[in-house]
Amino acid sequence: MSPNRNPDGTEDKLEVEEIVEECKTFYFAGKETSANTLTWAIVLLAINQDWQTKARQEVLQVLDDRTNNILLSAESLGELKLISMILNETLRLYAPISVIQRRTCRDAEVGGFQVPTNTQVSLYVIAAHHDPEIWGEDADRFNPERFSQPRKHLAAFLPWGLGPRICAGQSFAMVEMKVALAMILRRYRFELSSSYVHSPVQFMTVHPQYGAQVIFTKIGY
Numbered sequence: 092m093s094p095n096r097n098p099d100g101t102e103d104k105l106e107v108e109e110i111v112e113e114c115k116t117f118y119f120a121g122k123e124t125s126a127n128t129l130t131w132a133i134v135l136l137a138i139n140q141d142w143q144t145k146a147r148q149e150v151l152q153v154l155d156d157r158t159n160n161i162l163l164s165a166e167s168l169g170e171l172k173l174i175s176m177i178l179n180e181t182l183r184l185y186a187p188i189s190v191i192q193r194r195t196c197r198d199a200e201v202g203g204f205q206v207p208t209n210t211q212v213s214l215y216v217i218a219a220h221h222d223p224e225i226w227g228e229d230a231d232r233f234n235p236e237r238f239s240q241p242r243k244h245l246a247a248f249l250p251w252g253l254g255p256r257i258c259a260g261q262s263f264a265m266v267e268m269k270v271a272l273a274m275i276l277r278r279y280r281f282e283l284s285s286s287y288v289h290s291p292v293q294f295m296t297v298h299p300q301y302g303a304q305v306i307f308t309k310i311g312y
């Protein structure tokens with residue numbers, strides 16, 4: 092671990108315990124979030140069979156256009172436009188981290204409100220993501236088309252947070268989720284089981300309280 096130079100020129104190094112803590116943060120921040128997003132994406136595609144079909148067609152087309160049609164290359168990942176739209180819409184509807192917290196280090200004014208130093212401020216990601224004034228009257232519906240055009244309000248979509256503490260694993264997470272979803276779509280058709288009960292719950296991350304019962308059928312690709 093290379094030393095970090097402070098503004099006064101002195102050097103700081105992370106201690107072993109601090110490195111261990113960082114590893115734990117990466118494990119927790121990286122595993123639950125991505126796993127739950129993928130789970131919700133599978134549930135949403137199991138409900139919305141038209142999008143599942145379109146997404147599979149895209150994956151097969153991107154793979155077919157390659158000589159090695161089994162693995163996705165870094166460049167072919169960029170061609171999975173529908174998969175990106177589906178993952179973004181999943182992150183909008185079921186942002187794994189639904190509340191972001193900050194503590195003010197000085198007096199501030201936010202939207203006309205005076206916020207004194209040392210106040211804990213909670214930013215409800217889930218409220219911004221479901222606001223009909225931003226997303227329209229169908230804000231609660233799954234519609235990946237919303238992400239076919241660049242977003243007008245950056246701050247209306249913030250599953251990764253915003254600012255200097257934005258998610259450190261954002262790009263990595265999108266790559267792993269795209270690869271996993273593409274590989275599942277390529278090999279399986281899936282539908283919701285009749286035992287599935289829709290009940291999102293927030294406990295550390297937003298996940299399906301009673302699990303996600305989905306029936307997978309292998310397809311011959």
Ligand code: HEM
Nearest residue numbers: 120121124125128188250251252253256257258259260264
């Ligand atoms: C769907 C997947 C993920 C989502 C939705 C997500 C979301 C977030 C959010 C909302 C934050 C807080 C940002 C803030 O306070 O403004 C965060 C922080 C963080 N995330 Fe992620 N994350 C995901 C995956 C990952 C992965 C795969 C890794 C690492 C491999 C990772 C590593 C981190 C770290 C280290 C932080 C703390 C950054 C800091 O405090 O400076 N995340 N993430």
